[in-house]
Amino acid sequence: MKIEVKKVSDFIWEIPKTGDMLVPGRVYADEETIAPLVKEAVAGKPGGLTPALVQVANVATLPGIQKASLAMADIHPGYGFAIGGVAAFDSDKGIVSVAGVGFDINCGVRMLKTPLTRGDIEPIKTELANQLFRDVPSGVGSTGDIRLKESEIDDLLVKGSPFIVERGYGLSEDLEYTEEGGCIKGADPHNVSTRAKERQFKQVGTLGSGNHYLEVQYIEEIYDTEAARIYGLSKDQVVISIHCGSRALGHQIGTDYLKTLEAASRKYGIPIRDRELVCAPITSPEGKKYISAVNAGMNCAFANRQAIAHLARGAFARITGIRPDSIRMLYDVAHNTCKFETHIVNGVEKKLLIHRKGATRAFGPGRVEVPPAYRSVGHPLLVGGTMGTASYILRGTEKGMAECFGSTVHGAGRSLSRVQSKRQWRGTELLKDLAAKGIIIRSGSMSGVAEEAPGAYKDIDRVVEIMHMAGVNRKVARMRPMVCVKG
Amino acid sequence: MTYSYHEHISDIGIKAEARDLKSAFNEGASAMLNVMFDLTTIDENEAHEIRAEAPEIETLFVEVLNEVLSIQGLRELAFKRVETTAIEETAEGYRYSGRAFGEKFDRSRHEARTEVKGATYSGLRYNGGTGGVHELECILDV
Numbered sequence: 001m002k003i004e005v006k007k008v009s010d011f012i013w014e015i016p017k018t019g020d021m022l023v024p025g026r027v028y029a030d031e032e033t034i035a036p037l038v039k040e041a042v043a044g045k046p047g048g049l050t051p052a053l054v055q056v057a058n059v060a061t062l063p064g065i066q067k068a069s070l071a072m073a074d075i076h077p078g079y080g081f082a083i084g085g086v087a088a089f090d091s092d093k094g095i096v097s098v099a100g101v102g103f104d105i106n107c108g109v110r111m112l113k114t115p116l117t118r119g120d121i122e123p124i125k126t127e128l129a130n131q132l133f134r135d136v137p138s139g140v141g142s143t144g145d146i147r148l149k150e151s152e153i154d155d156l157l158v159k160g161s162p163f164i165v166e167r168g169y170g171l172s173e174d175l176e177y178t179e180e181g182g183c184i185k186g187a188d189p190h191n192v193s194t195r196a197k198e199r200q201f202k203q204v205g206t207l208g209s210g211n212h213y214l215e216v217q218y219i220e221e222i223y224d225t226e227a228a229r230i231y232g233l234s235k236d237q238v239v240i241s242i243h244c245g246s247r248a249l250g251h252q253i254g255t256d257y258l259k260t261l262e263a264a265s266r267k268y269g270i271p272i273r274d275r276e277l278v279c280a281p282i283t284s285p286e287g288k289k290y291i292s293a294v295n296a297g298m299n300c301a302f303a304n305r306q307a308i309a310h311l312a313r314g315a316f317a318r319i320t321g322i323r324p325d326s327i328r329m330l331y332d333v334a335h336n337t338c339k340f341e342t343h344i345v346n347g348v349e350k351k352l353l354i355h356r357k358g359a360t361r362a363f364g365p366g367r368v369e370v371p372p373a374y375r376s377v378g379h380p381l382l383v384g385g386t387m388g389t390a391s392y393i394l395r396g397t398e399k400g401m402a403e404c405f406g407s408t409v410h411g412a413g414r415s416l417s418r419v420q421s422k423r424q425w426r427g428t429e430l431l432k433d434l435a436a437k438g439i440i441i442r443s444g445s446m447s448g449v450a451e452e453a454p455g456a457y458k459d460i461d462r463v464v465e466i467m468h469m470a471g472v473n474r475k476v477a478r479m480r481p482m483v484c485v486k487g
Numbered sequence: 488m489t490y491s492y493h494e495h496i497s498d499i500g501i502k503a504e505a506r507d508l509k510s511a512f513n514e515g516a517s518a519m520l521n522v523m524f525d526l527t528t529i530d531e532n533e534a535h536e537i538r539a540e541a542p543e544i545e546t547l548f549v550e551v552l553n554e555v556l557s558i559q560g561l562r563e564l565a566f567k568r569v570e571t572t573a574i575e576e577t578a579e580g581y582r583y584s585g586r587a588f589g590e591k592f593d594r595s596r597h598e599a600r601t602e603v604k605g606a607t608y609s610g611l612r613y614n615g616g617t618g619g620v621h622e623l624e625c626i627l628d629v
Contacts, residue, residue, distance in 0.1 A: 079628065195561060199560045202563075251605050259546075275608045418629065419499065445598075487602075
């Protein structure tokens with residue numbers, strides 16, 4: 001397929017508005033990273049998947065889309081929407097799409113700050129890895145010790161993290177440093193199927209599998225000393241990073257509503273270029289139900305990361321001797337969501353439904369959604385790397401608010417498929433290589449380790465640099481992993 | 488009868504091929520289950536009913552795969568295979584019935600691989616009976 005890209009600046013490329021596109025496409029990339037995307041688009045559908053740039057153009061045709069169909073620097077093909085895709089829709093005339101959220105609703109990253117340094121952890125990291133692997137359930141079908149009664153699940157879906165904190169799993173200040181306070185309004189458990197709820201009873205406080213992880217990292221470099229001071233971060237400080245989502249509940253909501261919105265797309269005659277883009281008008285009964293179910297899924301994921309943070313604090317305290325409450329929240333931010341937010345469009349403040357699919361909210365200075373302590377610099381953006389590579393803390397900017405609805409990347413983004421990755425690496429060898437670099441991995445699945453090989457991902461440093469140079473985010477700190485418990 | 492995987496950057500594409508449609512559904516389910524587990528480690532101690540309905544064969548395939556995932560997750564099982572009983576035409580499309588065989592998931596005995604979050608409409612294709620072969624393809628979100 002022919003797809004034209006126009007260079008706007010060194011770090012922004014535009015897919016001009018043509019045919020039925022309502023807005024242009026805009027991709028954060030440099031000369032080197034745009035080239036393979038264009039090549040992929042020209043080559044057509046590898047393995048039946050629509051190329052990422054074509055997906056960006058497809059999203060630009062959906063009713064009510066505002067300004068541009070955006071892709072962050074970690075762009076790669078998803079289903080329907082590209083991963084790294086951001087799209088804002090008019091809250092009256094726009095649509096909501098399952099493909100714009102994904103199956104893992106509110107997959108996100110939570111970071112905890114410890115009072116310890118790299119030197120404190122280095123001698124005890126093997127014991128720490130073992131304790132974390134024991135205490136935080138991970139892997140396919142993992143179940144946790146935090147069991148809910150059937151009557152409690154609806155409460156959890158409405159209340160989110162506060163539900164978990166009220167039960168003694170965490171500090172009340174954890175909520176202040178969670179996006180939406182860990183509880184997004186408008187969750188209606190009645191719009192979540194019984195089966196979705198039943199699948200979740202035993203999964204609260206579990207990591208799951210795939211690219212989900214719990215990492216112990218140290219801060220290798222600080223780029224923005226003022227923001228680091230405000231966030232309470234210093235060089236060599238040890239932090240805990242938790243990457244996971246809404247587990248089976250989110251998967252089941254996605255499955256259930258894929259069917260509902262497939263029917264809605266036909267009912268409302270919404271022109272979609274790709275079957276996977278099934279959607280419903282935001283104001284339709286189907287659209288409203290789906291949004292309320294996504295909100296329930298978001299609360300479930302916030303609660304899940306809260307429960308895991310509690311388990312991680314316990315494991316850390318046991319091995320290091322520090323008090324669990326001396327481990328404080330930096331922030332918790334989601335990267336698979338659709339949310340109502342207000343943004344300026346053509347000089348006018350508008351209520352929009354923002355889809356972020358493998359993209360992180362990145363609100364800059366001054367926004368009321370940012371906790372008061374961070375408001376002068378914007379909230380921390382947590383960008384996960386892979387097992388062997390760096391992770392980053394960034395912050396939002398005014399330019400990012402104006403240009404990309406306050407959004408950023410969610411990680412490195414894959415460059416090799418899981419099949420290719422398994423062909424190239426063996427799990428056991430990878431563990432040895434990483435151990436030689438001082439990184440301890442604990443995982444129940446060797447093939448899972450091979451699929452998540454660091455070499456299968458794009459260069460995280462480059463991905464982050466593109467967003468930084470484009471001026472839509474600023475780099476604050478870079479972390480290196482010491483221990484990784486992989487789902 | 489066979490199944491295969493295709494290159495796909497973030498997820499896994501599956502392709503099932505068989506002489507008849509029912510067997511193609513069985514192969515498709517095996518392709519998905521094999522992503523999640525080493526199937527040789529699973530015994531067939533339990534059977535569970537799988538039912539689904541959809542307007543077309545393609546969407547029925549996605550529905551069946553998601554139903555298998557859902558029941559497996561709900562009952563904490565590891566399925567080894569699916570046997571299709573019937574695929575019938577109805578006024579609204581198609582109705583599927585079949586059974587999934589496996590046992591309670593036990594991480595000490597079952598080699599778990601990668602969790603499948605869902606079967607998607609991406610890369611969804613059905614090629615019915617060209618040259619006597621039924622092909623079903625879709626992409627799994629993992």
